[in-house]
Amino acid sequence: MTRVTITHAVVITLTATFLLLAADRAGELRKNRSAYVPPARPAAVAPPAVDADKGKPPPHSDSVDDLPEGKGREATFYTCTACHGVALIKAQGLTRDLWDSTFDLMLERHKMAPVKPTERAEILDYLAEQFPPRRKGRGGDNPFLK
Numbered sequence: 001m002t003r004v005t006i007t008h009a010v011v012i013t014l015t016a017t018f019l020l021l022a023a024d025r026a027g028e029l030r031k032n033r034s035a036y037v038p039p040a041r042p043a044a045v046a047p048p049a050v051d052a053d054k055g056k057p058p059p060h061s062d063s064v065d066d067l068p069e070g071k072g073r074e075a076t077f078y079t080c081t082a083c084h085g086v087a088l089i090k091a092q093g094l095t096r097d098l099w100d101s102t103f104d105l106m107l108e109r110h111k112m113a114p115v116k117p118t119e120r121a122e123i124l125d126y127l128a129e130q131f132p133p134r135r136k137g138r139g140g141d142n143p144f145l146k
Contacts, residue, residue, distance in 0.1 A: 066086040067090075067130070070126050070129060070130055071122065071125070072126030075122050075123050075126070076089070079119070079123055082112075082113070083110065089127070089131065093131055093132060093133045094128075095128065095133055096124055096127075096128035099127045099128055103123075
């Protein structure tokens, strides 16, 4: 064979291969091949030790004393810090209705453990009293809007 014939054969073979691959976007020509399976993730880190008194994981590095004094402080602490720290609670400033809606959101979306109605009312009272809205709305605290 001549050099030109070999070159033509290679070009024709490569062209045919590329055309077949381009036409086979859906993988129809590769039906028997297994799909890509990503490697398994490493095992999860062991869960934190359980607090024997409350039956819940330890509440971060926060303590009950990190919340202001008031009726419902302990119930609020142990219910809320099972998932997040005290700083998140302190950063909020909501009406009782908005605290109630936030409670519902955490129960539904974040799968928070259910709370007894009396304990929920105590927690909501505490949150509304200790962390009320900081802004009064348009014109309330802004001296430029008066």
